[in-house]
Amino acid sequence: MNKALLKMNTKSSYKLWIVFLLILLFYKLVIIGMFDPDNIEAMDEFMALMPEEFVQAIGYQLLDLSLTGYIGGYFYTFLILMFPLIFTIMLSFRLVGKYVDDGSMAYLIATPHKRSTIIITQAFFLLIAVFLLFLLMSILGLIFTIAMFPNQLAIGKYALLNAGALSLYVFIAGLSFFCSTVFNETKHTLGLTIAFPVGFLLFDMLTDVNDRLHFLRYFTPYSLFSPDKLFPVETAFYIQSLALILMGAILFALAIRIFTRKNLTL
Amino acid sequence: MIDVRNLTKSYGPKRGIFDLSFFVQEGEIFGFLGPNGAGKTTTIRQLLGFIHPDNGSAYIHGLRVFEDAHIIQKDVGYIAGEIAFFDHMTGDEFLRFQAEMRGMNDFSRYNNLIELLEFNPKTSIRKMSKGTKQKLAIVAAFMHDPSIYILDEPTSGLDPLMQSKFVQLVHKEKKRGKTILMSSHNFEEVERTCDRALIIKHGEKMVLEDVNALKQRQRKVFVVHFDTDEERRRFNTEGFTVENTRNNELEIAVSGDVNEFIKRLSKCTLKGIDIKKQSLEEVFMEYYKDDEHE
Numbered sequence: 001m002n003k004a005l006l007k008m009n010t011k012s013s014y015k016l017w018i019v020f021l022l023i024l025l026f027y028k029l030v031i032i033g034m035f036d037p038d039n040i041e042a043m044d045e046f047m048a049l050m051p052e053e054f055v056q057a058i059g060y061q062l063l064d065l066s067l068t069g070y071i072g073g074y075f076y077t078f079l080i081l082m083f084p085l086i087f088t089i090m091l092s093f094r095l096v097g098k099y100v101d102d103g104s105m106a107y108l109i110a111t112p113h114k115r116s117t118i119i120i121t122q123a124f125f126l127l128i129a130v131f132l133l134f135l136l137m138s139i140l141g142l143i144f145t146i147a148m149f150p151n152q153l154a155i156g157k158y159a160l161l162n163a164g165a166l167s168l169y170v171f172i173a174g175l176s177f178f179c180s181t182v183f184n185e186t187k188h189t190l191g192l193t194i195a196f197p198v199g200f201l202l203f204d205m206l207t208d209v210n211d212r213l214h215f216l217r218y219f220t221p222y223s224l225f226s227p228d229k230l231f232p233v234e235t236a237f238y239i240q241s242l243a244l245i246l247m248g249a250i251l252f253a254l255a256i257r258i259f260t261r262k263n264l265t266l
Numbered sequence: 267m268i269d270v271r272n273l274t275k276s277y278g279p280k281r282g283i284f285d286l287s288f289f290v291q292e293g294e295i296f297g298f299l300g301p302n303g304a305g306k307t308t309t310i311r312q313l314l315g316f317i318h319p320d321n322g323s324a325y326i327h328g329l330r331v332f333e334d335a336h337i338i339q340k341d342v343g344y345i346a347g348e349i350a351f352f353d354h355m356t357g358d359e360f361l362r363f364q365a366e367m368r369g370m371n372d373f374s375r376y377n378n379l380i381e382l383l384e385f386n387p388k389t390s391i392r393k394m395s396k397g398t399k400q401k402l403a404i405v406a407a408f409m410h411d412p413s414i415y416i417l418d419e420p421t422s423g424l425d426p427l428m429q430s431k432f433v434q435l436v437h438k439e440k441k442r443g444k445t446i447l448m449s450s451h452n453f454e455e456v457e458r459t460c461d462r463a464l465i466i467k468h469g470e471k472m473v474l475e476d477v478n479a480l481k482q483r484q485r486k487v488f489v490v491h492f493d494t495d496e497e498r499r500r501f502n503t504e505g506f507t508v509e510n511t512r513n514n515e516l517e518i519a520v521s522g523d524v525n526e527f528i529k530r531l532s533k534c535t536l537k538g539i540d541i542k543k544q545s546l547e548e549v550f551m552e553y554y555k556d557d558e559h560e
Contacts (some may be wrong), residue, residue: 006367266316
């Protein structure tokens with residue numbers, strides 16, 4: 001791990017991080033604020049006004065009639081896939097792909113540090129940034145929810161929701177880091193760093209639109225994060241979350257290994 | 267010091283480098299000369315450990331350039347051929363970041379270099395001109411006082427005044443015992459700066475020779491403007507090659523010693539005299555024409 005590089009990353013990325021935290025919080029707080037304990041189906045009625053396919057594509061559904069089920073269904077389905085995904089892709093590209101692309105990676109590699117140190121530092125920074133994004137979003141969301149609806153939130157389940165979403169993002173971070181790191185054709189790096197994570201998202205959306213497309217869920221790892229398996233809690237939820245973390249770890253390990261050995265045209 | 271053995275990296279026919287070997291001695295300024303696309307940058311990238319060779323090997327201080335790059339780097343100052351910095355920083359932020367990456371604490375050279383190059387480090391890198399960026403790259407390569415410099419076209423983008431300041435800087439480093447490898451596509455620059463020069467073309471070694479010897483063999487073309495046509499006719503061209511005659515103007519090629527030429531010129535009245543800039547290709551061509559004659 002390289003301290004100077006961590007510091008430099010922080011300076012160059014903290015604004016991006018704050019913007020995405022604010023966007024996430026905005027949506028989360030609006031959704032929580034719209035919760036009406038006396039008329040739990042109100043949101044469903046509101047959603048019924050929209051085209052059916054659209055609602056299905058973004059996966060909105062009431063998971064159960066509690067506040068936790070409401071948050072799980074409306075925030076931890078589509079929105080959680082959307083904004084942190086953009087953040088993760090952008091940050092992955094900034095940390096490696098961009099520097100290789102424009103040649104400034106030379107000023108990281110041509111220093112008395114191993115390539116592995118440099119790339120592990122970047123991977124670590126990406127994971128920490130994603131982790132802190134989820135941590136703050138979870139805690140601030142929790143405080144807000146408790147303040148608005150005391151004693152209604154199942155805190156254990158809420159924590160599991162966030163932990164599951166975070167494990168999904170360990171995978172997504174691994175995937176976008178891998179894409180940003182290993183492709184040699186520099187002009188393709190950005191394209192692929194976007195194409196894979198977003199492609200899986202589209203698969204994930206199509207899965208829910210139509211029964212005939214349901215098989216697509218086997219082609220997108222994102223479907224391994226399924227909040228509906230928390231209402232009620234199933235063991236599969238834990239297993240699938242662990243699988244996501246494992247796949248993410250493998251992608252990170254591969255990215256580091258490949259980057260350490262590959263030709264860099266700087 | 268820098269030991270390149272049979273290095274090959276092919277990017278297609280005549281692109282890349284092919285079976286290149288040379289040795290840079292400690293304390294010398296080694297010029298690496300060739301037209302654009304000759305393979306200079308490809309060689310330098312391998313010395314920095316950025317790319318693997320297809321064949322052959324290279325060592326710096328006896329260490330393998332790819333595997334031991336992080337050890338070699340403690341003692342190397344590098345200027346890239348195509349420089350890119352981290353745009354979001356100012357020059358000063360960038361240099362301090364590099365200093366931190368290198369564990370450098372003594373900023374006296376940093377300050378001296380900034381003063382020497384008249385460089386304002388407080389500007390944002392994004393707003394810097396090409397020449398200013400080149401100065402930044404020079405400061406970054408020299409400030410940590412390495413013992414080996416690997417410089418890929420270090421003067422590109424600098425104005426002539428800065429170029430000669432840079433040459434002085436390089437000479438000063440040589441006096442301090444440093445080893446310098448610098449690439450260039452400019453014959454004059456290598457002539458002014460280097461002790462020995464390696465000339466490559468299409469990735470293959472053409473000549474590796476003492477710069478003084480190269481100079482001796484090089485022909486220079488002088489464009490002489492005589493005061494009048496008569497003056498021109500009065501000039502004795504015996505022993506020189508006249509390349510072109512135009513009214514009161516002569517283009518005369520002189521190889522080796524110029525003293526006789528100057529002596530004869532001093533007898534005539536001139537309007538002016540120029541040295542015709544020769545492209546590297548022309549220098550090569552002449553060099554090999556001479557070779558064939560022998």
